[in-house]
Amino acid sequence: MAQSLKEALNSGKFVITSEIGPPKGTNIEGMRHHIELLVDKVDGLNVTDHQSSVMRFPSIGGCIEIKEHGGEPILQMTCRDRNQMALQADLLFSYTRGIRNVLCLTGDSIVVGDHKEAKGVFELDSVQLLKAIRHMESGKDLGGNDLDGAVEFCAGAIVTPEANPIEPQLIKFEKKIEAGAEFIQTQAIYDLDNFAKFMDYARKFQVKILAGIVLLVSARMAKYMNANVPGIFVPQNLIEELEAAPKGEALNTGIAIAGRMIAALKKDAICDGVHIMAIGKEEVVPDILAAAGINGSGA
Amino acid sequence: MKSITKQKPLEEIEQQLEGLERAYIIGCGTCTTMTKTGGREEVLAMKESLQGLGKIVTGWTVIPTACDDMTEAHLKENEGSIHNSDCLLVMSCALGVQKTGSYNSKPVIPAVDTLFIGIEDEPGHFHEVCDQCGHCVLGYTAGICPITACNKGLLNGPCGGTNNGKCEIDKEKDCAWTLIYKRLKEQNRLDLMRKYQPPRNSQVVPRPRLTRVS
Numbered sequence: 001m002a003q004s005l006k007e008a009l010n011s012g013k014f015v016i017t018s019e020i021g022p023p024k025g026t027n028i029e030g031m032r033h034h035i036e037l038l039v040d041k042v043d044g045l046n047v048t049d050h051q052s053s054v055m056r057f058p059s060i061g062g063c064i065e066i067k068e069h070g071g072e073p074i075l076q077m078t079c080r081d082r083n084q085m086a087l088q089a090d091l092l093f094s095y096t097r098g099i100r101n102v103l104c105l106t107g108d109s110i111v112v113g114d115h116k117e118a119k120g121v122f123e124l125d126s127v128q129l130l131k132a133i134r135h136m137e138s139g140k141d142l143g144g145n146d147l148d149g150a151v152e153f154c155a156g157a158i159v160t161p162e163a164n165p166i167e168p169q170l171i172k173f174e175k176k177i178e179a180g181a182e183f184i185q186t187q188a189i190y191d192l193d194n195f196a197k198f199m200d201y202a203r204k205f206q207v208k209i210l211a212g213i214v215l216l217v218s219a220r221m222a223k224y225m226n227a228n229v230p231g232i233f234v235p236q237n238l239i240e241e242l243e244a245a246p247k248g249e250a251l252n253t254g255i256a257i258a259g260r261m262i263a264a265l266k267k268d269a270i271c272d273g274v275h276i277m278a279i280g281k282e283e284v285v286p287d288i289l290a291a292a293g294i295n296g297s298g299a
Numbered sequence: 300m301k302s303i304t305k306q307k308p309l310e311e312i313e314q315q316l317e318g319l320e321r322a323y324i325i326g327c328g329t330c331t332t333m334t335k336t337g338g339r340e341e342v343l344a345m346k347e348s349l350q351g352l353g354k355i356v357t358g359w360t361v362i363p364t365a366c367d368d369m370t371e372a373h374l375k376e377n378e379g380s381i382h383n384s385d386c387l388l389v390m391s392c393a394l395g396v397q398k399t400g401s402y403n404s405k406p407v408i409p410a411v412d413t414l415f416i417g418i419e420d421e422p423g424h425f426h427e428v429c430d431q432c433g434h435c436v437l438g439y440t441a442g443i444c445p446i447t448a449c450n451k452g453l454l455n456g457p458c459g460g461t462n463n464g465k466c467e468i469d470k471e472k473d474c475a476w477t478l479i480y481k482r483l484k485e486q487n488r489l490d491l492m493r494k495y496q497p498p499r500n501s502q503v504v505p506r507p508r509l510t511r512v513s
Contacts, residue, residue, distance in 0.1 A: 080451075084498065106458045109450050109468045120451065127455040128498050142498075160459045168480040171492050172456035179495065187459060230462035 005072050005101045006154040008043040009183055009208045014266045015273030016294065017074060017185065017210055018285050019046035020066070022057035031062060032069075034282040039071035041286055046103060046185070046275070049076040053113025060090060063099045074156070075099050078107025083123045084132065084142050091136060095151040103156045103185065104129040104176075127172065130155055130179035156183040158212075160231035161198035162191070169231075170201070177207050185275040187231045188214035190238060192261065196270055208272040211265055215278040215288065216254040219243040255284055259291020266292070301418065302330040302392035303425045304337065304411040313352055315408045316386070322354055322408075323377070323384035325399055326361035327391035334425070336411045337390025345390060345410060357384040365395025371402045381405065415447075433503030439491045441482035446499075448475035454496035456480075 008015050018041075020034050038045060047062030063073035075094055082090065091102070110120040124132060132142055139150040157176040163169040173184070184202075189195045189211050202209050214232070216222050219242040222234040238257060245253040262274050278285050289295070316322065324342050331337025339361050346356045358380030362373045374381060381387065386406040389396045393413040400407040415427040430446045436454065437444060446452045450468050457476035460467025464477040483489050504510060 106451060106453065108460060111450075111468050112460075122451040122453065123501065124498050125451070125453045125455050125458075127495065131495070131497075158459060163459070163461070164463050165477065165480070167484075168457045168461075168476055168492070169459070171480075171489070175455055175493065175495060230460050230467060 002040075002070070002072065003043075004154070005044040005074065006182070008072075009154070009272065013043075013273075014269075014294075015044075015208070015210060016042045016276065016289065017044040017046060017273065018042045018276040018278070018282070019048060019076075020062050020282065021048050021051060021279065022059065022062045024054070024056050026057070028057060028061075028065065031057070032065060035062075035066055035069050035071065037283060038285055039066060039069045041289060042072075042276075043273070044072045044074045044101060046074040046076050049078045049105070049107070050081065050113070051108075053080065053108045053110050053115070055113070055115055060094055060097075060099070063094065064097050067098045072101070073099050074101040074103055076103045076105060077129065078105045079122050079124045079126065079129055080107030080110065080120055083121055087124065087129065087132065088136065088141055091133065091151055091153070092147075092149075095153070100152070101154045101156065102133060103158070104133070104181070105158060126157055127175045127179045130157060130176060130181055134180040154182055155180055156185060157181040158187065159184050159202075160187040161189055161195055162187065162233045163231045173202075174205070177205050181207055183208040183210060183272075185210045186212040188212045188225075188229075188277070190232075190234045190261070192264055192270070194233075195265075196268075199270055210273040210275040211261075211271045213258050213262060213274050213276045213288075215258050215276070215281055215284065216242060217281060218250045218254070251281070251284070255287050255291050258288045259293075262288070262292035262294065266294070301333065301416065301425075302394065303414045303417040303427075304331055304334055304392050305414060306336045306341070306390075306411050307409070309348055309352075312348075312388070312408070312410055316349075316352075316354065316388070319385040319406065319408070320355055321357050321383060321385045322349055322388045323357050323381045323386070323405075324349075324359040324410075325365065325387055325389045325391065325395070326359070327365035327395050328361050328363040329365070331391050331395075331411060332361070333419070335423075342390055345388070349388070357381070362391070362395070362399075365389070365391035366398050370395070370398050374399065374402050432499065433508070434500055436496070439494070439496070440479045441486060441488070441491075443475060443479045443482065445475050445479065448473075448478070454499065456492060 045066050047059040049059040059076050063075050066073035104126045106126045110118050133155050136151050139147050159173045219239050222239045225232045242250050326337045326342035342359050388408045388410050390410045396409045416429050417425040417427045419425050427447045432446050461474040466472040466474050
């Protein structure tokens with residue numbers, strides 16, 4: 001068994017995590033294939049939790065698959081679909097299956113997803129979920145009752161370094177750290193100078209920061225994200241680079257951009273690692289790592 | 300208090316009236332008059348619509364405030380035409396529907412959907428201001444309610460879906476936490492936003508909610 005995410009974060013190495021998107025349905029062959037491809041190449045694999053409020057195979061199920069393949073899963077847990085009882089129960093179950101990492105998220109709004117008439121729960125928020133985990137580690141549930149067997153998790157959260165206005169996000173970032181976040185995976189970043197400024201601030205806190213790297217597959221995608229995805233800003237020079245790619249080569253350009261950014265972040269030790277999101281193109285994550293000059297898990 | 304309602308589609312009203320041929324229509328002179336969903340004009344229009352569906356309207360009235368105790372006396376005054384009906388079609392919010400139902404053994408049929416307690420911004424435009432959650436946090440949030448104004452009802456600050464002060468569900472909708480942040484900043488009270496807020500007590504008063512005020 002490779003080292004845990006916590007050990008990797010504390011080892012001082014440049015940590016690499018990536019993510020797996022579970023399928024809509026019971027055919028998990030594609031997800032399994034992605035897990036097999038990535039499990040030995042990264043320090044941790046997130047499994048998304050009904051990402052964008054689209055109902056899918058559960059995050060816990062994907063994490064168990066990763067465990068069965070000898071990997072280190074990071075359970076993404078949103079507060080959108082479960083009340084505090086269901087969240088606690090899933091944490092207990094996850095712990096018994098060897099899942100040791102949880103990324104605490106508020107979750108997207110129900111109405112952006114594919115079950116628009118469903119009820120959004122949001123009884124807890126991401127800060128309260130982090131606190132809940134720390135509370136359960138003390139051997140008590142949120143009702144104040146004793147647990148017969150407590151949990152222990154490496155808990156993380158997210159931040160959007162490019163948000164506008166930024167101060168409300170930073171206040172929440174600090175609350176997450178106070179609530180017990182040990183690591184932070186950021187929203188996608190593309191402007192390394194801006195990110196370095198964010199890191200000057202973030203370095204004041206006892207928390208490991210993994211920069212979010214979202215693979216760009218085309219200039220169109222970059223423009224779409226700029227227009228529609230909160231807190232994502234792809235600079236014009238990268239859009240032009242993608243536009244200049246020969247027909248059919250935009251994906252390779254995107255891989256090169258991602259690899260180049262990771263290499264730069266690592267070289268100057270700007271942050272503690274990266275979290276690579278190749279939404280729908282998980283099979284090219286090894287190519288991104290190769291482009292970054294990284295072989296195996298962060299070596 | 301203003302109960303904001305919207306009229307049900309006629310098709311749904313017709314479904315509810317299946318097997319009920321004779322209807323007595325009740326409007327309300329307070330909230331549904333203001334929202335134009337159950338005032339005098341709408342009651343008369345409903346009368347036409349029901350007749351168009353082949354129903355018989357035995358009579359109609361607009362009770363000044365359908366949710367208060369005068370409703371009983373008002374229904375008594377109109378006993379005759381109510382007696383001749385198979386049901387009461389009520390064009391008030393759900394409070395009035397339940398109140399009329401409690402004074403009468405006839406089936407009560409709602410003609411409107413009760414949406415929320417709100418304030419009118421401009422004619423015909425309303426926004427929700429209170430969820431009646433039972434534990435008011437306005438003192439910490441610069442007088443802006445995150446339970447209602449934030450799509451997720453968050454207590455500890457904005458989610459990552461906010462962009463340029465707007466909400467992820469609608470680019471026109473203000474992000475409640477950006478508004479709260481700005482106002483707290485103006486008041487030099489941002490420390491309130493930095494303070495951890497524990498989960499809300501969802502059982503302040505268990506449902507159905509009952510209370511004795513004095």
